Amino acid sequence: MPEETKKTPEAAEKPTNCMKCNKRLSRKTWYYKNNGYYCSKGCWQQAVKAQAAKKEKKA
Numbered sequence: 001m002p003e004e005t006k007k008t009p010e011a012a013e014k015p016t017n018c019m020k021c022n023k024r025l026s027r028k029t030w031y032y033k034n035n036g037y038y039c040s041k042g043c044w045q046q047a048v049k050a051q052a053a054k055k056e057k058k059a
Protein backbone atom coordinates (compact mmCIF):
# COMPACT_ATOMS: atom_id res chain seq x y z
CA MET A 1 0.00 0.00 0.00
CA PRO A 2 1.41 3.39 -0.91
CA GLU A 3 1.64 5.78 2.03
CA GLU A 4 1.66 8.93 0.00
CA THR A 5 -1.82 9.91 1.13
CA LYS A 6 -0.78 9.88 4.76
CA LYS A 7 1.77 12.61 4.27
CA THR A 8 0.47 16.09 4.94
CA PRO A 9 1.96 18.93 2.95
CA GLU A 10 3.87 21.03 5.45
CA ALA A 11 4.20 24.00 3.18
CA ALA A 12 0.47 24.49 2.87
CA GLU A 13 -0.17 26.26 6.15
CA LYS A 14 3.08 28.08 6.67
CA PRO A 15 2.93 31.84 6.52
CA THR A 16 4.48 33.51 3.54
CA ASN A 17 3.74 37.15 4.21
CA CYS A 18 3.34 39.42 7.19
CA MET A 19 -0.35 39.92 7.97
CA LYS A 20 0.29 43.56 8.74
CA CYS A 21 2.68 44.93 6.14
CA ASN A 22 2.59 42.00 3.74
CA LYS A 23 6.35 41.73 3.83
CA ARG A 24 7.74 38.39 2.88
CA LEU A 25 8.45 36.15 5.84
CA SER A 26 11.36 33.83 6.21
CA ARG A 27 11.24 30.81 8.44
CA LYS A 28 13.59 32.28 11.03
CA THR A 29 12.17 35.74 11.27
CA TRP A 30 8.43 35.33 11.33
CA TYR A 31 6.75 36.29 14.52
CA TYR A 32 3.73 34.27 15.57
CA LYS A 33 1.24 35.69 18.00
CA ASN A 34 -2.51 35.32 18.58
CA ASN A 35 -3.06 33.22 15.49
CA GLY A 36 -1.32 35.79 13.33
CA TYR A 37 1.94 35.82 11.47
CA TYR A 38 4.02 38.95 11.34
CA CYS A 39 7.50 39.95 10.25
CA SER A 40 8.30 41.55 13.61
CA LYS A 41 6.99 42.33 17.04
CA GLY A 42 6.29 45.86 15.89
CA CYS A 43 3.97 44.68 13.15
CA TRP A 44 2.17 42.45 15.59
CA GLN A 45 1.66 45.32 18.02
CA GLN A 46 0.31 47.51 15.26
CA ALA A 47 -2.11 44.78 14.27
CA VAL A 48 -3.22 44.37 17.89
CA LYS A 49 -3.81 48.10 18.19
CA ALA A 50 -5.84 48.10 14.99
CA GLN A 51 -7.95 45.24 16.23
CA ALA A 52 -8.47 46.90 19.59
CA ALA A 53 -9.57 50.09 17.86
CA LYS A 54 -12.11 48.15 15.82
CA LYS A 55 -13.51 46.51 18.93
CA GLU A 56 -13.82 49.84 20.69
CA LYS A 57 -15.76 51.26 17.79
CA LYS A 58 -18.18 48.37 17.81
CA ALA A 59 -18.67 48.43 21.57
Ligand SMILES: [Zn+2]
Pocket residue numbers: 018019020021022023038039040043
Ligand atom coordinates in the same frame (compact mmCIF):
# COMPACT_ATOMS: atom_id res chain seq x y z
ZN1 LIG B 1 5.28 43.25 8.90
